[in-house]
Amino acid sequence: MATFKCNFESKKFMKELERDIKKSVESDLKKHPEKILNDHVGETISATCSSCGNVKVVVLRGGGVRCPKCGHTAKVNLVPDWR
Numbered sequence: 001m002a003t004f005k006c007n008f009e010s011k012k013f014m015k016e017l018e019r020d021i022k023k024s025v026e027s028d029l030k031k032h033p034e035k036i037l038n039d040h041v042g043e044t045i046s047a048t049c050s051s052c053g054n055v056k057v058v059v060l061r062g063g064g065v066r067c068p069k070c071g072h073t074a075k076v077n078l079v080p081d082w083r
């Protein structure tokens with residue numbers, strides 16, 4: 001029996017795996033921001049209202065936000081903060 005050792009760079013695999021996971025999480029968040037946002041309904045978050053420029057908006061059920069100043073509602077673009 002012969003043993004042939006072939007080298008695999010596990011770091012490279014891990015990096016590719018990590019990139020794939022991040023990609024899939026990011027596209028999932030884009031499609032279903034409500035998955036995260038429904039846990040934060042009623043909370044005030046930092047985002048700029050595109051209508052009046054207010055920098056605080058309130059999270060709504062269903063993946064949107066509402067500006068408490070002018071009542072403008074918008075969809076949220078979730079950006080994961082990887083650490």
Ligand SMILES: [Zn+2]
Nearest residue numbers: 049052067070
């Ligand atoms: Zn506003």
